[in-house]
Amino acid sequence: MNGRVIVITSGKGGVGKTTSTANIGTALAKNGARVAMIDTDIGLRNLDLLMGLENRIVYTLVDYIEEKCKLQQALVKDKKIPTLSLLAAAQTSDKTAVTVDQMKDICDKLKEDFDFVLVDSPAGIEGGFQNAIAGASEAIIITTPEMAAVRDADRIIGLLEANENILNYKLILNRVRPKMIQSNDMLSVDDVTDILSVKMLGVIPEDENIIVSTNKGDPIVNMENSRAGLAYNNIARRLLGEEVAIPDFETPPPSFVERIKNIFLTPVKI
Amino acid sequence: MKLLDRKITDKINDMINDLVATCSRVLSTEAKVDEAVSYDSKDDAKNRLKLVLMHDRSQLSPGQMEQMREEMLDVISRYVEIDRDALDLCLEAETNTIALVANIPVLRNKQEQKQEQA
Numbered sequence: 001m002n003g004r005v006i007v008i009t010s011g012k013g014g015v016g017k018t019t020s021t022a023n024i025g026t027a028l029a030k031n032g033a034r035v036a037m038i039d040t041d042i043g044l045r046n047l048d049l050l051m052g053l054e055n056r057i058v059y060t061l062v063d064y065i066e067e068k069c070k071l072q073q074a075l076v077k078d079k080k081i082p083t084l085s086l087l088a089a090a091q092t093s094d095k096t097a098v099t100v101d102q103m104k105d106i107c108d109k110l111k112e113d114f115d116f117v118l119v120d121s122p123a124g125i126e127g128g129f130q131n132a133i134a135g136a137s138e139a140i141i142i143t144t145p146e147m148a149a150v151r152d153a154d155r156i157i158g159l160l161e162a163n164e165n166i167l168n169y170k171l172i173l174n175r176v177r178p179k180m181i182q183s184n185d186m187l188s189v190d191d192v193t194d195i196l197s198v199k200m201l202g203v204i205p206e207d208e209n210i211i212v213s214t215n216k217g218d219p220i221v222n223m224e225n226s227r228a229g230l231a232y233n234n235i236a237r238r239l240l241g242e243e244v245a246i247p248d249f250e251t252p253p254p255s256f257v258e259r260i261k262n263i264f265l266t267p268v269k270i
Numbered sequence: 271m272k273l274l275d276r277k278i279t280d281k282i283n284d285m286i287n288d289l290v291a292t293c294s295r296v297l298s299t300e301a302k303v304d305e306a307v308s309y310d311s312k313d314d315a316k317n318r319l320k321l322v323l324m325h326d327r328s329q330l331s332p333g334q335m336e337q338m339r340e341e342m343l344d345v346i347s348r349y350v351e352i353d354r355d356a357l358d359l360c361l362e363a364e365t366n367t368i369a370l371v372a373n374i375p376v377l378r379n380k381q382e383q384k385q386e387q388a
Contacts, residue, residue: 147315147318147319147322150319151319151322151323151326154323154326154327155326158327181312184310184311184312184313185310185311185312186312187312187315187316187319188312191312191316195316195319195320195323261287264283265283265287
């Protein structure tokens with residue numbers, strides 16, 4: 001049994017790494033995969049909050065490293081989906097509590113029991129990031145159509161390219177606002193692909209429901225009829241090998257006048 | 271009869287087209303004013319990003335670029351007379367590589383210059 005270890009990273013903070021990890025993990029599990037998520041943001045853990053598991057954490061990643069528990073004990077099962085587990089970061093230690101070799105070891109152990117091991121990376125390019133990518137062979141880079149996020153993503157891509165263990169990496173463009181793209185006030189999906197020359201794994205539209213889902217501690221993929229939830233589910237299906245097209249955010253929907261024109265101009269039969 | 275039908279349909283179509291054109295002209299006046307005032311900020315973002323990324327990737331700061339420009343000018347002007355202000359040095363991105371492109375207008379050959387002075 002050899003699962004895929006995928007690191008989810010961005011460089012810049014606040015672009016949606018943890019939200020993406022929670023949702024991709026949940027969506028993969030809902031599609032039948034066995035999934036383990038690791039929060040490597042030691043000292044600033046949040047993945048447990050987004051999953052609504054904050055009250056169930058007894059042991060953390062650092063406890064396992066310090067041999068206070070077994071790996072199985074540190075894995076917290078999701079409330080709804082039994083094939084989804086979380087390995088939480090310690091809130092009290094700091095990033096030096098884990099080494100690159102220890103991270104590699106944990107990922108190697110987990111991929112024996114799980115189809116997917118998702119590693120939620122901390123922001124930045126220092127130790128925490130190096131730990132997060134240590135055991136991974138694939139990477140997902142999260143960025144938003146903002147200049148600072150795109151620049152930081154480019155920096156991360158450079159570092160991933162230099163790392164020989166990362167065999168493939170793809171981009172998720174998060175918090176896209178179709179209306180702003182249509183009025184040429186936001187970098188489009190094509191613009192970002194063009195600038196970074198990286199393959200796009202998915203595009204997530206800005207969605208207020210994300211805040212609601214975070215408030216509830218229930219990932220948005222569990223919410224029916226949400227645009228962002230649907231986009232995350234599509235990403236999970238692509239990761240599982242399915243061909244799912246990325247919807248078009250560039251072309252504006254036909255205007256009111258155009259729609260009326262279309263109604264009248266359809267060939268009249270007398 | 272059929273021919274007549276088509277003529278009527280065409281006329282109706284023309285009429286609708288005219289009507290739609292007039293309506294959209296009236297309705298879009300406001301939008302046009304807006305357009306004239308604002309500009310596409312995304313183009314700004316794209317151009318600025320492309321430039322900053324090229325500097326990031328080549329690990330050359332604008333200051334270092336300027337220094338390189340000056341040093342290149344010194345070397346080149348030992349051989350040819352050049353227009354120092356017209357030298358255009360920039361980084362250009364191709365798919366995965368970055369090219370350093372210099373455009374140096376040569377005024378004349380140093381040899382000629384010497385002959386002239388003699």
